[in-house]
Structure formats: structure tokens, C-alpha cells
Amino acid sequence: MPALSRIAKAATKAARQPIGLITCLIAALTLSAGLMMTGCTPRDNEAAAPLAIVAKTVDDHSYARPQEARVSHVDLDLTADFNQKILKGTATLTLVTEANAKQVILDTRALDIQSVTDASGAPLKFTLGKGNDMMGKPLTIELPQGAQKIVVHYATTKDGTALQWLSPEQTAGKKLPFVFSQGEEIHTRTWIPTQDSPAIRQTYSARIVVPSNLVAVMSADRLTPEGEKVPGHAAQRAFRFDMKKPIAPYLIAIAIGDIGFKAEGSRTGVYAEKATLAAAASEFSDMQSMLEAAEKLYGPYQWGRYDVLVLPPSFPFGGMENPTLTFATPTVIAGDKSLVSLVAHELAHSWSGNLVTNATWEDFWLNEGFTVYFEGRIMEEVYGKDRADMLRVLGWQDLQGTLKDLTEPGSKTANPDFTRLHPDLKGINPDDYFSDVPYEKGAAFLRMLEAHFGRKKLDAYLKGYFQRYAFQSMTTDAFVIDLRTHLLHNDADLEKSLKIHQWLYDKGMPDNAVAPTSALLDEVSAQVLAFTEGTPAKDLKVADYSSPQWQYFLTHLPDTLTVEQMAQLDDAYGFSKTHNSEILFAWLQLAIQHHYQPAMPALESFLTGQGRRKFVVPLFRSLMAQEGWGVDMAKAVYAKARPGYHDVTRHTVDDIVK
Known part of the structure; x- marks a missing residue:
């Protein structure tokens, strides 16, 4: 067994044991000595044992064999065809290989692979192996001796799950089409043929050709913000991008549409459809303060700019932490900055998730757990x-x-x-x-x-x-x-x-967990009790309630709540008409539970008007739990809503609404 593999195996075994320190230290010291002989710095030396484990970790969700040949850079040259709803062109991959490497294996799913060449244009042999619906098919490419670059000629297909193509009617502006990507967790392989594992970090560059009335943005530095002419194609323009920092493939992101921009600070700004830009920019005006607070806590921001792109409502998540350009749902635009913790969360990912990334999806908590903790610290600071x-x-x-x-x-x-x-x-x-x-x-x-x-x-x-x-x-x-x-x-x-x-x-929660507390929410509990004991809704002491207080109030009402009490609350506070998505979500869950008919139009509108999985999935589950009317409504509403949802959302809801 090679030394590195032996050390990594020993260190991994030690890490899994509550007490394994001697083994662990021996592994670290042994590896450190080896790295010192090859000229490693003391700081690199400190990280030696952990990185040895990562180097030998197998990602069960990738076909790649990076120890033999790994992708280090992706250069995209793609044209967006909104009529066929495809991206087509080339991906030129720069490789780092072992001296005797004879092939490289890429991850693909639902891609039309047309040909593969070397850098000079000479054809290379390739095969698409057997695969499965989850992981797709391995693309194995035979390598000439010493090959460092390969060019894959391809197009995306309608079966891909990363890209969502929207008609003008599905956008805020209603005039021009839109497309965006969502690569996390293993969807990048449906629009880029690469090694789609978070452990295989890659730099990337891109030239994206789009209709001249649309704008392309990516999770990278914008080299041509206004685009450039495409010779011989007056109806098109090209945008160029460059990401010099190595990132996980799921963080390569693209959006094309009628997109405008407004600066919020020296390093921050908001992109959005022009129809929603003013509202989005107003909502996120504290971005620069958040960035400065984050740097104060955990060190310099290392990605240049931090901008946010507000996407159409079908975006399946609250936000996606694509480097330099967070993708965000419009459901956080409440008009009063009450839901901007989402921006704090995605900004925090610039350290936990983007700077240091989970190597496999079994280590997902290293991204998200760190980020939720960090988000709280940013919110507290600001x-x-x-x-x-x-x-x-x-x-x-x-x-x-x-x-x-x-x-x-x-x-x-x-x-x-x-x-x-x-x-x-x-x-x-x-x-x-x-x-x-x-x-x-x-x-x-x-x-x-x-x-x-x-x-x-x-x-x-x-x-x-x-x-x-x-x-x-x-x-x-x-x-x-x-x-x-x-x-x-x-x-x-x-x-x-x-x-x-x-x-x-282990499973479950250890008994030394520290439950958080809030004096303000303790006061909310008193108002919940007062209401359940007969105080009319209009007489509750809730005049200055913030979004978290209302969320807490609604989620702590008793199961014995009557339809009459629901009506009282709705009349007094207009929950069925609120523009705050978190409050509306909590209210609609109650409405389903108690079959509060006046809220059903709002429920249908909410489910058909946005596709954020955090809201959509629980609401459909709640409907399906209500025999008769609930199941009937779930099926009818989902039939209308499904065409507008991203595949990530459809994948989950399809299993709920049978």
C-alpha cells in the first residue's frame, strides 16, 4: 500500500473513534515529515493529515477517478438557443494526470455528446458507459500519452435537471425568456461534462453567446459586462467570464435573461429582472454592512465582489451560494428587510462551503451547519x-x-x-x-x-x-x-x-445540546396563551411584532384552534393577504390543518406562484394528509403548478402527490 494511502487510512480510522489520538498523531507526524521533505510550508504541514484523508476519499456520487486523471480547469464556449431550449458548444478541459494515465472519466447525465478531440482537433475515442437515473453515465475518454487538454463537443437536452428554461409568461417582466442553472448537489453534469464531485475543485472560464436583447451572468468575474459583438451574427452578443479560484463544480452557475444591476456598495450589488430590480435593491441595501461584519468575524472575503441575483419565482431554494453571485428567491422580498437573514446565510457560505467545501455529500453539514452558525453571528452583528x-x-x-x-x-x-x-x-x-x-x-x-x-x-x-x-x-x-x-x-x-x-x-441529538432562547419569543408565548383563553385577536398586544415573532405565534397555536378563531386572526391581521412568505407559509399550514376555506385561494396562489422547495414540499405533504378534500386539492393544484417548478422541486413533490 502506498505511504499516502496507508497514512490516510490510519488517520480516517482514528478519526472515527472517540479515542484514537496516538494513531492520529502518528499519522499526522509521519505525513508531515514526508511533506516537509518535499518543501511544504509549516502552514501546509498543519493541514497534512486531514488533507491526506480527503485525497483518498471516494465520492460515491461521481464516476471520476481523480487519482489517475482529474479536471483542473473548464473553459466553456456555449450558445444559448431559446427556441430549442438548449446550450450547445464545447467544454475544453485541462487535466492533471498520472504519468501513465490512459483515460479520464467524466460525469454526464442527459447530455448529447457529439465528439471529443484533443487540443489540436484530432479526434479521441470515447464511450458512454452504463449508468443510472441518479448518476447518469460515465464518459470515458482515451488519452494520448501526455495529453493535458481535451475538447468535448456537446449540447444539453430537455431531460437535463440543472437548467430551467422559462417562457416570458413565467418571468416578472412577461416579455423576454429566462434560463438559470442549479448545480447542487449533482446536477452540474447535466449541463457541463466534467468531474462532478465537490472534492474535485476546478477553475473555469466561459464565453456565452445569447440573443442581443438578453444578458448573461455567471458565478465568476465578468470580463465583458456589456457583452461583445459576434461576427456575422448581429442578433447575438457574447459575454466572457473568468473564475481564477478553484471551486467545486456544483458552484459553476449561469443565468440569462432581461437582467439589470444596481450597486449597493463598493463590493456589493443586486442583479434582477429589470421589472423587479428596484424592489430587490431596496430589500438588500444592507449587503455591504453584512460583508464587513463577516470579515470582522472570520477573515478577509476572498472572492472579489459579492453580488446577489434575484431569480424568477420557480427557483427551488431560498438561495444558492454561487461564488461572487448568490442566486436568491424573490420570496424573501417582503418590503421591510424582515427576511434578509437569507443573504447573511448565503454570504456566510463564502467561507463555509465555498472557501472550505464538503468533499462528499455525506459531509454536507460542514457546509450548512457552519453556515447557519455563521449566519446567526452576522445577523447579531448587523x-x-x-x-x-x-x-x-x-x-x-x-x-x-x-x-x-x-x-x-x-x-x-x-x-x-x-x-x-x-x-x-x-x-x-x-x-x-x-x-x-x-x-x-x-x-x-x-x-x-x-x-x-x-x-x-x-x-x-x-x-x-x-x-x-x-x-x-x-x-x-x-x-x-x-x-x-x-x-x-x-x-x-x-x-x-x-x-x-x-x-x-450517531443518530438523534446528544443530551449536551444547548437549546437557544429568546426573551422576545417568550413574550409571544404569553399572547398565544391569552388568545387561546379567550382574548379577542384584535386585543392582543402584538402591534410591533416582527416576522420571527409572528412565525413563532402561528406555529405555537394549539391543535384545538377553531375556524372561528382562524377567522378572527385573519380579519385582524390579514394573514391570507400578507406578502411575507414565511408568515404566509405558517398561516397556510394552519389553514390546511383546520380546513379554513377563506385561505384556500391564497394557498393555491402561493403553490402556483413560486417553487421554493422549503414551502412547496411541506404544504403538499400537509394537503395529502387530509383525506378527501386535501388530496383532491393537492392533485388539482399540482397539475397546474408542476410545469412551472424546477426539476429539483418536481423530483420531491412527484413522490408526495401520487
């Missing part, structure tokens, strides 16, 4: 502790509901293994693991560490962690070794008392 505490309580509340759903006998969503921070996802679509667990349980783990070590020590550790592994990928096993070395200081008794192994590898 908007104050009270607001941040309320958001933490709401997140904790969501986590408790998710844990119950995943473990309750007879539940249709029961899957106790998904209560782990590090689940076994072999053979499972990583999209199906999406829940509050990696987000909120991961954040609770870091809050537990904060409670023990104090913020000053934990902040110093996290800042060092981002510095040690900047532009690298990380596994849970490797993180354990780093945690032992730099925060626990190899104290085996402390590791055991903090229940580190239980937190990271």
Missing part, C-alpha cells in the same frame, strides 16, 4: 442579539419537528439514519437528504462548542480552520482530526465529555 436569538429559536424549533418526522413510527418520511450529521448516502440521491438536520443540528454542534470554549476561542479556531483549508475540500473524518489538534488539544477526556463522536456520527 441587526442585534434579539433578532439573531429569535432566528436561532425558530431554527431549533424546525429541527425538533424534522427529528420527530424522521423518527416517528409510521411516518411516511421516517428515516432515522438521516438524523445523523454524517449519514450513509451510497445509492441514495443526495437531494433526498435535504432537511433541517445538516443545517440546524450542525449549527447546534458549533453552539455546543461555543458554550464550552467561549466565543473568543471558538472564533479563533474557526478563523484558523478557514485559513488552513482555504480553497480545499473537507470530510467529517478530516475535520475531527483538525478539531482535536487545534481546539481540543488532543485531550481525549474532553473529547469524550463533549460527545464529539456522538454528535458527528
Whole structure:
């Protein structure tokens, strides 16, 4: 067994044990010595053992064999055809190979591979192997001796899941079409033939040709903001992009549409359809303050600009942390900045997720748990502790509901293994693991560490962690070794008392979790009690309630709520007409539970007017749980809504609405 493999195997085994420090240290020292002989710096030396584990980690959701030949750079030259709804052109891949490498294996799904050549244009032999619906097919390309570049000629197809092509009627402006990508988790392979694993970081460049009345943006530096002429094609223009920092493939992102821009600060700004640009820019005017607060906590922002693109309503997530350009749902535009924690979350990903990235989708919590924790710290810095505490309580509340759903006998969503921070996802679509667990349980783990070590020590550790592994990928096993070395200081008794192994590898919640509290939400509980005991809705002391307070109020009303009480609340506070998506979502869940008919038009409008999975999936589940009217309504509404949803959302809802 080669030395690196032997060390990585030993270190991984040690990381999985509650007490494995001697083995771990020997592995680290041995590897460190080897790296020192090859000229590694002391800082590189500190990260040696963890990165050795990552280097030998197998990604079960990729066909790539990066130890033999790996993609280091992708250069795209694509034309957007809105009539056929395809991107077509070339992907030129720069490779790093072993001396005797004879082939490179790429991930593809639903791509029309037309030919493959070397850099000179000479054809290369290639085969599309057998695959499956989840992972697609491996594209194996025979390599000439010493080949460092290959060119794949291809087009996307209608069966791809990353791109959503929208008609003018599906956009805010109603005049021009739109297309956007969503690569996370394993969807990039449906629009780019590359090694689609978060451990295989790649730089990229692109030339995107679009109709001359549209604008292209990507998660990279914009080299031609206004576009450039395409010789011989007066109705087209080309946009060029360059990402010099190595990123995970799922972070390569594109959008094309009637897009405008407004600067918010020296390094921040908002892109959106021109019809919604003013509202979006007003909502996100605090972006520069958020960026400065984040840098104060965990070090310099390393991506140049931080901009946000507000997408059409079908975007399946609240936000997607594409480097330099967060993609965001318009459902966070409430008109009062009440939902801008989403921007804090996506900004935090610039450190946890983009700078240091989960190496496999079983390590997803390293992206999301860190980010939820960091999001809370940004919100506290910019908007104050009270607001941040309320958001933490709401997140904790969501986590408790998710844990119950995943473990309750007879539940249709029961899957106790998904209560782990590090689940076994072999053979499972990583999209199906999406829940509050990696987000909120991961954040609770870091809050537990904060409670023990104090913020000053934990902040110093996290800042060092981002510095040690900047532009690298990380596994849970490797993180354990780093945690032992730099925060626990190899104290085996402390590791055991903090229940580190239980937190990271076992099901459920350890009993040393620290539940967040909020004085403001405690006061809300008193108003919930007053209402349930007979105080009329209009007489409640709720005049200054913020969005988190209303969310808490609505989610703590008792199951015994009557339709008459629902009507009182609706008359007094207009919940069925609110423009705050979080409050409306909580209200509609109550409306389904109590079959409150006046809210049904709002429910149908909400489900057909946006495709954010956080809202759509629970609402359809709630409808399907109501025999008779609920099932009938779910099927009727989904028939209308499905064509407008992104494939990521359809994938989940298809299994709910049978």
C-alpha cells in the first residue's frame, strides 16, 4: 500500500473513534515529515493529515477517478438557443494526470455528446458507459500519452435537471425568456461534462453567446459586462467570464435573461429582472454592512465582489451560494428587510462551503451547519442579539419537528439514519437528504462548542480552520482530526465529555445540546396563551411584532384552534393577504390543518406562484394528509403548478402527490 494511502487510512480510522489520538498523531507526524521533505510550508504541514484523508476519499456520487486523471480547469464556449431550449458548444478541459494515465472519466447525465478531440482537433475515442437515473453515465475518454487538454463537443437536452428554461409568461417582466442553472448537489453534469464531485475543485472560464436583447451572468468575474459583438451574427452578443479560484463544480452557475444591476456598495450589488430590480435593491441595501461584519468575524472575503441575483419565482431554494453571485428567491422580498437573514446565510457560505467545501455529500453539514452558525453571528452583528436569538429559536424549533418526522413510527418520511450529521448516502440521491438536520443540528454542534470554549476561542479556531483549508475540500473524518489538534488539544477526556463522536456520527441529538432562547419569543408565548383563553385577536398586544415573532405565534397555536378563531386572526391581521412568505407559509399550514376555506385561494396562489422547495414540499405533504378534500386539492393544484417548478422541486413533490 502506498505511504499516502496507508497514512490516510490510519488517520480516517482514528478519526472515527472517540479515542484514537496516538494513531492520529502518528499519522499526522509521519505525513508531515514526508511533506516537509518535499518543501511544504509549516502552514501546509498543519493541514497534512486531514488533507491526506480527503485525497483518498471516494465520492460515491461521481464516476471520476481523480487519482489517475482529474479536471483542473473548464473553459466553456456555449450558445444559448431559446427556441430549442438548449446550450450547445464545447467544454475544453485541462487535466492533471498520472504519468501513465490512459483515460479520464467524466460525469454526464442527459447530455448529447457529439465528439471529443484533443487540443489540436484530432479526434479521441470515447464511450458512454452504463449508468443510472441518479448518476447518469460515465464518459470515458482515451488519452494520448501526455495529453493535458481535451475538447468535448456537446449540447444539453430537455431531460437535463440543472437548467430551467422559462417562457416570458413565467418571468416578472412577461416579455423576454429566462434560463438559470442549479448545480447542487449533482446536477452540474447535466449541463457541463466534467468531474462532478465537490472534492474535485476546478477553475473555469466561459464565453456565452445569447440573443442581443438578453444578458448573461455567471458565478465568476465578468470580463465583458456589456457583452461583445459576434461576427456575422448581429442578433447575438457574447459575454466572457473568468473564475481564477478553484471551486467545486456544483458552484459553476449561469443565468440569462432581461437582467439589470444596481450597486449597493463598493463590493456589493443586486442583479434582477429589470421589472423587479428596484424592489430587490431596496430589500438588500444592507449587503455591504453584512460583508464587513463577516470579515470582522472570520477573515478577509476572498472572492472579489459579492453580488446577489434575484431569480424568477420557480427557483427551488431560498438561495444558492454561487461564488461572487448568490442566486436568491424573490420570496424573501417582503418590503421591510424582515427576511434578509437569507443573504447573511448565503454570504456566510463564502467561507463555509465555498472557501472550505464538503468533499462528499455525506459531509454536507460542514457546509450548512457552519453556515447557519455563521449566519446567526452576522445577523447579531448587523441587526442585534434579539433578532439573531429569535432566528436561532425558530431554527431549533424546525429541527425538533424534522427529528420527530424522521423518527416517528409510521411516518411516511421516517428515516432515522438521516438524523445523523454524517449519514450513509451510497445509492441514495443526495437531494433526498435535504432537511433541517445538516443545517440546524450542525449549527447546534458549533453552539455546543461555543458554550464550552467561549466565543473568543471558538472564533479563533474557526478563523484558523478557514485559513488552513482555504480553497480545499473537507470530510467529517478530516475535520475531527483538525478539531482535536487545534481546539481540543488532543485531550481525549474532553473529547469524550463533549460527545464529539456522538454528535458527528450517531443518530438523534446528544443530551449536551444547548437549546437557544429568546426573551422576545417568550413574550409571544404569553399572547398565544391569552388568545387561546379567550382574548379577542384584535386585543392582543402584538402591534410591533416582527416576522420571527409572528412565525413563532402561528406555529405555537394549539391543535384545538377553531375556524372561528382562524377567522378572527385573519380579519385582524390579514394573514391570507400578507406578502411575507414565511408568515404566509405558517398561516397556510394552519389553514390546511383546520380546513379554513377563506385561505384556500391564497394557498393555491402561493403553490402556483413560486417553487421554493422549503414551502412547496411541506404544504403538499400537509394537503395529502387530509383525506378527501386535501388530496383532491393537492392533485388539482399540482397539475397546474408542476410545469412551472424546477426539476429539483418536481423530483420531491412527484413522490408526495401520487
